[in-house]
């Protein structure tokens with residue numbers, strides 16, 4: 001089985017900034033890490049490989065600036081076999097559609113997969129749109145919010161999906177695209193051996209000229225959505241402070257009066 | 266070319282054969298947009314045996330309802346739903362198409378927009394119209410609620426987005442409203458799915474799913490041990506609410522992941538959020554600060570959760586909550 005995993009490098013700090021001119025995220029000079037939710041996609045791929053045994057190969061694919069190869073290496077250190085980085089200035093400013101197009105072309109360049117995995121969403125953009133869009137562009141079965149892969153055998157798979165009020169068990173044919181939720185597994189820590197292997201692995205880089213996509217469909221020009229304004233909300237409420245130590249009953253009365261005021265009791 | 270696209274559409278959500286109330290919240294947004302633009306508001310309803318419920322959508326603000334009623338659409342599937350919607354969009358060409366940011370909305374819309382090659386804005390909390398340019402103005406939080414972005418789709422149609430549940434109240438039902446119910450057909454190729462729903466395993470949580478809950482009683486590490494979550498369940502039961510948790514509480518196995526609120530959990534928008542022994546890390550605030558009212562109980566007067574609280578109780582949850590339960594019971 002051939003497995004692909006899409007991973008994104010995201011700003012690690014809380015202090016992300018947005019370029020007011022272009023409305024895009026400032027990534028230069030910001031410490032970055034592998035999107036924490038993508039760790040679960042990587043982990044699931046490695047577990048599937050353990051389960052399916054010989055002949056299963058995992059490729060990690062990321063689109064981003066040159067330093068995003070770090071995220072690819074972090075995934076290799078967890079047990080993926082090879083990596084691919086899609087990196088070109090002309091990819092800059094991509095919205096989720098342009099990103100999905102670029103990643104889909106990268107997947108095809110890598111030879112296609114029986115199973116493609118992504119995280120539920122990236123902690124910076126938080127859209128959760130890229131995974132399913134890549135799956136749709138490639139004509140795969142799209143399964144979102146996957147919380148367990150029960151079986152992945154010849155030609156089909158059974159997964160659980162976390163939806164409102166419970167879980168669905170769904171059967172679908174391969175090739176398939178799964179976006180996985182955090183509850184699917186607990187990511188492993190990478191071993192020293194894994195880190196050394198990741199360091200030694202060569203990560204090919206493909207640019208716009210290597211992909212069969214017209215330039216007007218890439219990056220900022222290829223993005224239907226435009227960020228026109230950015231603001232930084234200060235969520236604060238001038239809450240009334242009550243010390244329960246002074247009077248437990250008083251504190252409870254305060255809570256009750258809010259409950260009554262809001263029509264809850 | 267964009268002038269060919271007219272009208273505002275909302276995607277109705279059907280769960281277990283019934284129209285879910287988030288559909289009416291969308292109609293409230295859609296009504297504002299359609300009135301500003303001076304165009305009709307249409308609700309799209311896909312399902313099996315759903316035609317008889319279509320009038321409810323008119324009662325809640327739609328001018329017309331496009332219904333595809335087919336046994337193949339009995340359960341939500343990404344492929345059959347998106348193919349059917351693509352057919353409808355290409356036939357009738359709405360300028361705006363919005364859906365709820367629920368698990369099915371956040372599945373079908375990404376598949377559909379990739380097909381239509383238009384823009385899709387995720388999880389909006391505010392919608393408006395730029396009347397000068399006749400464009401949908403979509404506002405959404407990103408990066409854990411630290412940033413609000415205004416987004417437009419100037420050139421492609423329809424302009425699509427998902428909208429966070431509970432970001433608007435439904436319009437009061439108006440039984441005197443009239444509208445058209447239009448039965449639509451889709452080709453068999455659109456209605457068929459490669460997926461098979463084998464079974465549904467309901468959660469055994471107290472109360473409504475978190476995203477639907479009007480009241481959430483959430484616990485963090487300050488609850489001290491898993492067994493104390495029984496107090497939160499009891500309180501939630503008394504208030505008709507559901508139990509939520511911080512990531513730390515989930516990591517400690519005091520609560521299931523399905524109840525995690527925050528950046529890597531759920532975004533919730535209840536009327537009331539009671540935070541019990543939760544410090545209020547930004548990643549937690551990202552998921553709950555949009556609640557109408559927040560009450561927080563924490564021993565630390567400097568806890569960041571108090572910055573978003575309407576009522577800050579500085580005290581021990583293990584004293585305050587039992588006392589509150591006692592008062593509610595008497």
Ligand SMILES: Cc1cc2nc3c(=O)[nH]c(=O)nc-3n(C[C@H](O)[C@H](O)[C@H](O)COP(=O)(O)OP(=O)(O)OC[C@H]3O[C@@H](n4cnc5c(N)ncnc54)[C@H](O)[C@@H]3O)c2cc1C
Pocket residue numbers: 036123484485486487488510511512513514525526527528529530531541542543544545546547548549552562563564565568580581582583
């Ligand atoms: C990428 C990323 C994603 C994350 N996603 C999430 C997420 O989705 N959701 C989330 O919640 N967190 C998330 N976190 C974790 C977050 O940063 C915090 O670690 C977590 O929210 C803290 O949980 P807590 O408030 O329960 O615990 P703590 O921070 O340990 O706070 C416990 C609080 O309880 C109070 N307390 C102690 N005893 C009592 C008592 N007897 N009575 C009253 N109060 C008491 C203490 O004063 C303290 O304020 C994420 C972190 C990262 C890096």
Ligand SMILES: Nc1ncnc2c1ncn2[C@@H]1O[C@H](COP(=O)(O)O)[C@@H](O)[C@H]1O
Pocket residue numbers: 006007008009035037038041061062063064096099103117118119120121122123125126127128129130131
């Ligand atoms: N630039 C990217 N490179 C690789 N994978 C990505 C990229 N952007 C998004 N993804 C994948 O798509 C998922 C959803 O991202 P998003 O739609 O940005 O929230 C992420 O968890 C990744 O698995």
